[in-house]
Amino acid sequence: MPSDEAAPPEAIVRVRLFAAYRDAAGASELTRALTDRTDAPLTVGSLWAGLIADHPGLAAVPPAAAVNAVLARFDHVLSAGDEVAFLPPVSGG
Amino acid sequence: MADVALTAAPIDPRAVEALVARPGAGAIVTFLGVTRDHTDGRPIEWLEYEAFEAMAVPALRALVDGVAERWPGATAAIAHRTGRVDIGQASVVIAVSAAHRAAAFEACRWVIDTLKTTVPIWKKDVWAGGGASAWVAGSVMRSTPGPDGSGVAAE
Numbered sequence: 630m631p632s633d634e635a636a637p638p639e640a641i642v643r644v645r646l647f648a649a650y651r652d653a654a655g656a657s658e659l660t661r662a663l664t665d666r667t668d669a670p671l672t673v674g675s676l677w678a679g680l681i682a683d684h685p686g687l688a689a690v691p692p693a694a695a696v697n698a699v700l701a702r703f704d705h706v707l708s709a710g711d712e713v714a715f716l717p718p719v720s721g722g
Numbered sequence: 723m724a725d726v727a728l729t730a731a732p733i734d735p736r737a738v739e740a741l742v743a744r745p746g747a748g749a750i751v752t753f754l755g756v757t758r759d760h761t762d763g764r765p766i767e768w769l770e771y772e773a774f775e776a777m778a779v780p781a782l783r784a785l786v787d788g789v790a791e792r793w794p795g796a797t798a799a800i801a802h803r804t805g806r807v808d809i810g811q812a813s814v815v816i817a818v819s820a821a822h823r824a825a826a827f828e829a830c831r832w833v834i835d836t837l838k839t840t841v842p843i844w845k846k847d848v849w850a851g852g853g854a855s856a857w858v859a860g861s862v863m864r865s866t867p868g869p870d871g872s873g874v875a876a877e
Binding site: 645647648649652691692693695698699700714716717718719720721722 | 755771772773774776777778780802813814834837838839840841842843844845846857858859860861862863864865
């Protein structure tokens with residue numbers, strides 16, 4: 630996945646990481662470009678694959694994902710400006 | 723206090739109960755989840771809770787709504803801590819009122835059992851002696867099941 634540093638604001642998605650994922654990536658928020666090298670549409674799953682490539686520690690536990698604060702499947706196609714949250718197994722209570 | 727709350731401050735169980743008090747209620751069941759001083763025999767200094775608030779508040783709301791749908795006439799309120807919670811304090815308080823005790827017990831049990839898989843909150847054990855810590859293994863998050871069992875799958 631290319632660096633998003635030069636991408637215009639409308640061509641990115643925002644990523645939020647919580648708990649163990651935040652620790653593994655060393656960040657609670659990231660941005661990623663909306664298109665990958667193949668120009669295939671970015672999905673939740675391909676976004677996660679790219680994040681694991683950058684931060685192998687993320688692969689330790691399987692995530693749930695939410696797009697704009699609603700649970701989403703991994704084949705969900707992302708749009709510009711979406712906020713994608715990756716949620717490690719929850720342990721409230 | 724609202725009937726659904728995330729708070730960094732200690733929770734007063736009586737305040738949560740007051741939210742569900744009704745003239746028609748014959749029972750109020752209150753559950754306190756309390757921070758324990760050990761995990762698998764290892765001493766714990768305190769617990770640290772983190773919430774994805776934008777999703778956690780609606781997920782708690784879905785539990786309150788779920789009680790009203792499944793146990794007509796029953797009313798629930800939930801308060802959950804965030805941040806550091808010292809040993810012996812309530813990390814979560816759930817109060818349910820109903821006309822009769824059976825529904826109040828059942829609904830309260832359903833709320834805490836379901837909360838553990840449907841609300842994006844995470845807890846970390848901070849071990850005694852040196853500040854080492856570990857996120858507690860949990861359950862893959864799912865949506866709150868509807869009265870007919872629907873809504874388990876994402877989207």
